[in-house]
Amino acid sequence: MFLKGLKPTLFRISTKLTLAYSLVLILSSTLIFSFLYFQITHSLQNQERAILVSKTDEFANRIEVNGLEDFKQYFEVLRTFDRDASLMIEIYDENGDVVFSHWPNPAPEFDKNLLTRELRNHRENAFEFSIPERQGAEAVLVQGRNLKNGERLMLxxxxxxMARQLRNLQRLFWWTLVPVAMIGFLGGLFLSNSTLSPVRDLINSMKKIERGSLSTRVPIGGSDDELEELKLLFNKALDKIENLVNGLKEAFDHLAHDIRTPVTRLRGRAEIALTSEGDLESYREALQSCFENSDKILNFLQVLTDITEAENRSKKLKIEKKFISDLVREIMDLYEMAFEEKNIKVTQKLDSHDWAMIDPRLISRVIANLLDNAHKYTPPGGEVIIETINQTESVILKVVDSGPGIAAEEHGLIWQKLYRSDKSRSEYGMGLGLTFVKAVVEAHDGKVSIKSPVKDGRGTEMEITLQKMA
Known part of the structure; x- marks a missing residue:
């Protein structure tokens, strides 16, 4: 049971960070100590060797200059001060017999036969070697010199x-490693808690959102690090999600309202035809009404499908070179009578070189939607201007009406599915026309924009930009 409860804790990021920080601190301390230990060991060895070399040169020079008897007297005085009592000194004559010997107290224990063999093997003028002691891992360093009178000096x-100092140093390290490990653990705990605090804020916010609170936002701190930037991005994403959800709710309300009317009419006419005993003509009128209302529903659903395909670019465009002015004239032939009925003046400023690489069928529907909006919202006696502007790499199409205009706060909303401003509620429409325009134009890698009001607080200018190269 204990291990089952412990396992999730071990796999938490905070635990991993704490252990990693502690491990890094311990390993780095060990590496630093190992380096220092190596340097100190090397320095002590060089120091011991330097002492032997110095004393060997000093004693050899004295013996060669003043003789052996003088050295014996000198060393007796020297030994009184216990300055070099730790050195083992022996002098051999030409036959290898010991003529002077000094052993420190306590003397190191080693194999004297091994020392003798090493002395025989090293016949060079100056020699150096080491032999192991009988107990422990210590060794005895040996320095020697052949004197001019045939004698041999050995120190x-x-x-x-030195080994005792190194053992004390090791002991000090192990005792120091315990508080270092504690500091590493506490430091890692503090570091993980402070580092993961923004992540915990994110988790808590996600739990609240999971329970249905879409208005929840992650609290922003005063730091300027990457996690704070993540919080800001997360809150921005939540803002967009909340707006989309609210937009979908409103869109579905509008969708239900817009579909309910033709469905209600269709059902009403069908019910009347079924319950009454009419003649053939009344049945024909009922079927005609059912056909028209079902056609409205199918058209509505087809536009939604076309918008989705254009936004996802799941349908391949049939691109060809086409003059926008030709498409405008074709659509105007269909709308000319409608504009005349409202006594709307239509001014066409069409460039003769306004070609672009487009799907003519879809762009024709785009132009039709723009003209339909201009006709719908321009009051009787108003004016509509249709203009194309040829550029080096693109073509611009502008449709300007003299209607009531669109409020600035609605400029970004009119492109959304099923959005209809308060001014357009009185006019029939599905709320998909401008959504379709934006989706198709952007599928052509073009741009859409709006300017409103245009003049004297009225009018709307719709502008689309299409590329000459697909």
Whole structure:
């Protein structure tokens, strides 16, 4: 049971960060100590060797200059001050017999036969070697010199003192490692808690959102690091999600309202035809009404499908070179009578070189939607201007009406599905026309924009930009 409860804790990021920080601190401390230990060991060895070399040169020069008897007297005085009592000194004559010997107290224990063999093997003028002591891992360093009078001087020193210093240093390290590990653990705990605090804020906010609170936002701190930037991006994403959800709710309300009317009419006419005993003509009128209302529903659903395909670019465009002015004239032939009925003046400023690489069928529907909106919202006696502007790499189409205009706060909303401003509620429409325009134009890698009001607080200018190269 304990292990089952422990396992999730071990796999938490905070635990991993704490252990990682502690491990890094311990390993770095170990590496630093190992480096220092190596340097100190090397320095102590060089120091011990330097002492032997210095004393060997000093004693050899004295013996060669003043003779052996003088050295014996000198060393007796020197030994009184215990300055070099730790050195083992022996002088051999030409036959290898010991003529002077000094052993420190306590003397290092080693194989004297091994020392004798090493002395025989090293016949060079100056020699150096080491032999192991009988107990422990220490060794005895040996320095020697062949004197001019045929004698041999040998100095030896145990490394036990140096080894003792190194053992104390090791002991000090192990005792120091315990507080270092504690500091590493506490530091890692603090670091993980402070580092993961923004992540915990995100988790808490996600739990609230999961329970249905879409208005929840992650609290922003005063720091300027990457996690704070993540919080800001997360809150922006939540803002967009909340707007989309609210937009979908409103869109579905509008969708239900717009579909309910033709469905209600269709059902009403069908019910009347079924319950009454009419003649053939009344049945024909009922079927005609059912056909028209079902056609409105199918058209509505087809426009939604076309918008989705254009936004996802799931349908391949049939691109060809086409003059926008030709498409405008074709659509105007269909709307000319409608504009005349409202006594709307239509001014066409069409460039003769306004070609672009487009799907003519879809762009014709785009132009039709723009003209339909201009006709719908321009009051009787008003004016509509249709203009194309040829550029080096693109073509611009503008449709300007003299209607009531669109409020600035609605400029970004009119492109959304099923959105209808308050001014357009009185006019029949599905709320998909401008959504379709934006989706198709952007599928052509073009741009859409709106300017309203245009003049004297009235009018709307719709502008689309199409590329000459597909």
């Amino acid at each position: 030896a020193k145990s490394t036990e003192g």
